[in-house]
Amino acid sequence: MDILNALMDGFSVALTPTNLGLAVFGCFIGTLIGALPGLGPVNGVAILIPVAFAMKLSPGSALILLSCIYYGCMYGGRISSIMLNIPGDEPAIMTTLDGYPMAKKGKAAQALGISAVASFVGATVATLGLTFFAPYLAKAAIYFGPADYFALYVMAFATIGGVAGVNPIKTLLAAVIGLMLASVGLDPATGTARFTFGSYNLYDGFDPIVSIVGLFAISEILMYFERIAGEGGEAVPLDRGLPKLREVFAGFPASLRGSVIGFICGVLPGAGASLGAFVSYNVEKQVSDKDGTFGTGDPRGIAAPEAGNNAASGGALIPMLTLGVPGSGTTAVMLALLISLNIQPGPLLFERQPEIVWGLIASLYIANVVLLVMNVPLVGIFTRLLSLPQWLLMPVVIMVSFIGIYSISHAPFDLFVMIAFGVLGYALRKLDISLVPVVLGLLLGADMENNLRRALSISGGDFGILVHSSIALAIYALTAVMLFLTVIMARRQTGKAAS
Amino acid sequence: MIDRLVGLMILVISVTVFLVARGYEAGFGDPLGPAVFPQMVAALAAILSLGMIFRPDPNPDFRMDRARLKQLATLAVLIGYVLLLEPLGFPVSTTLATALLAALFGARAMRALATGLGTGVGLYLLFNNVLGLPLPLAPAFIG
């Protein structure tokens, strides 16, 4: 078979000692960068590009190093989500919902184990998809037009009410607050400055990483003072050592489902890993949350979004390689790297430079295995972090987040925005309003609006275009089914509570 | 009660946003224009805020006590840190801010200072030298 032969050639490129060493190094640095709040895969890859050039790596090797960093960041982002309730990067926000409660119950090691395995499953499914179906999927993805993307976002927000928090009205309100925050800045279609109060600093809107770190990390330290005042200091119970195999595989079926959903989201340029993680979590909750355990540390609530975001980031490589269209910030950076290595991604890449493509794909398989193997012993090290005294852990985490942001933008203004978001996050938490929908609104709001406006620009203002395509109609039908399921599920739970 | 107040606040903000957005207009080439989507969102927020006003949750626990003072002190340290980051340079300002935060979290003076120094110097080396992300080293008036 052609593909398998090509893949074998790819492995012969990727398995040289140098490249293998680079893969291990990349995985480690990637995990580290992903775990630092404020630094995500975009920065991780951008930071390491000069290193790759300074080492005078061949294009193939540079690509292997950078893609291992990319995958490593995706693995690393979940660590602080689980341990500290602070997402290391955007796609890891969903992991806070069940990961952090689980860690608080003293099962941090199990949570980290589950997420490592789920990440592995997700990334492997995506890499398999990339190996066997990339050209076909790319051809299918181009038929996804603005009206269809808009339908996808409508689905995400219409079903958000059931995702997190107790009070669905407040959860919806949280998403709407996020959407409002997303409209700050220059409007890309017309260049109109909206809600910027004349400040150039707000022209680009609120940076997602800045807002996430503010909302989660700073509000976390503010909440901390109240918790210790209330409980007289908390000691997080620790499960020392490695989790049991059976515990780690508790979410395995969930991670398979999450992988497929995340992968589909990843293949669509513009949907990306955050949406992948969100939809995976949402669907998993509809399918399997029969006892209302999601949000309290359910293994499936960790497995699904972790598999989802890793599968999505693998899937995002497909439009990037075959169409030259980056589906996310990170793939945009990888695209820039490829171009500066004189590799032109696009429809001809697979024909013209097969050794590069297949070397890359092979290295992704290797990165996955390396990350899984590396992450098992790391579980022990990371859980030990929790036993550090709070006066050491918390200030350092906060400083790392500040510097992570500042080192990229060099704008003190961003840090003020972060503090303001911290106060906002604190207020929302006090009011029992979940933070996750705020971030989703902020992350997806601009794309939702842009696609609505693109659709209407194409139709000349005729709203009928929104329901003309069969893809959009199918998505709306799916939305209706999911809403229906949510209602049934809620009924059943109140029934149970009553009996 | 607090839910009602916050709901009312969100209602006021949404109405303001709706009115401010009316001023955004596109020249040409954009049928929906920059105003409609923010207005749709603002209208939705206004409707949802009514939910908070008419069906409020019980009040969250909020008293003026030691915890509150510590929160305010933390915010003051963070804001001060941002203001002093560029004038004082990274290592000095970070050492100070981290030490103060550590003290707020209950560390003893020496330990707080050690944490501060370790963070200030360690993070500088990590970001500036390892990751290649330059940070201001010396106070502005020196170099």
Add this chain to the structure above:
Amino acid sequence: MKRNLLVAVVMAAGMSATAASAAECIAPADPGGGWDFTCRTVGRLLTELGIEEAPVQVTNMPGGVGAVAFANVAGKRADEGDLLVATSTVGVTQIAQGKYPGGVDVMRWVGMLGSDVGVIVVPAASPYASLDDLLGALKDDPTSVPVAGSSGAGGWDHIRLLMLADSAGMTGDAYKAIRWVQFDGGGPAVTQMMGGQVGAVSTDLGEIAGFVQSGDIRILAALSDDPIPAFPDAPTAKAQGYDVTGYNWRGFYTGGEVSDADYDGWVAALNTLYDSEEWKAAAEANGLIPVWRGGAEFETYVEQQAQQMEEISRQIGVIK
């Protein structure tokens, strides 16, 4: 944890020694775009060719299509001699339309190293065989063909289309009715066109050259004086009777109070870079035509371009 970190520190410190006094290049956009590419490629080559000793540090400062970086440099770093900021025709268009805090005279314009060429493309199976066909159809009914590009309404991609419509004899009201769809880059615009969402795309060639080579799309017109070297068969708009050109050059400015010595140093450094084989190769790989303008010549060029752009913008009604 500490030990692992230390290992990482040692490993990485061994390979990337960054001097504190390194030159800096600000890319006023997120990583991955054209300005980011300009900074990273030029920065890398300056070091590799030994023109700069220490590695050039690239800083991303996105916001307001370059306005944030412009405001930052004008306000805080106007006299820093070791600083370059990447820009292009798109940036000058923004300045001309009054979207930056200040005019072109606020900065010192160092030089341009290459230029991308605007093109009008259609899907391979499109019914429009020539620019005449497309503009004819738009003349009959401006709403008949939605056109996409990477800039918003009134941005450089859109203006180039309107310039063609203007030279085809369409009236202002008619060409303002043309449906314009903005995407986040030329690649997304072209793939959406291949998916049947829009009928044509107006954007720079560099980012989408692969689709022309693969035969998925056709160039109806190149907005250059002479045919593009990589695609000699693609007709220019001029050859089809429409006197419109639309380049997108890539270059740099630096703060307005930078000393003459530092400014001349940068001009000389970029000139040396331009003369190298390595730059020619990198430019070609990205669909850029190497073109050099530096120093005083470049300053005059930018000034004139800003003036022209202001006139065009006013004429087609982007600004009042």
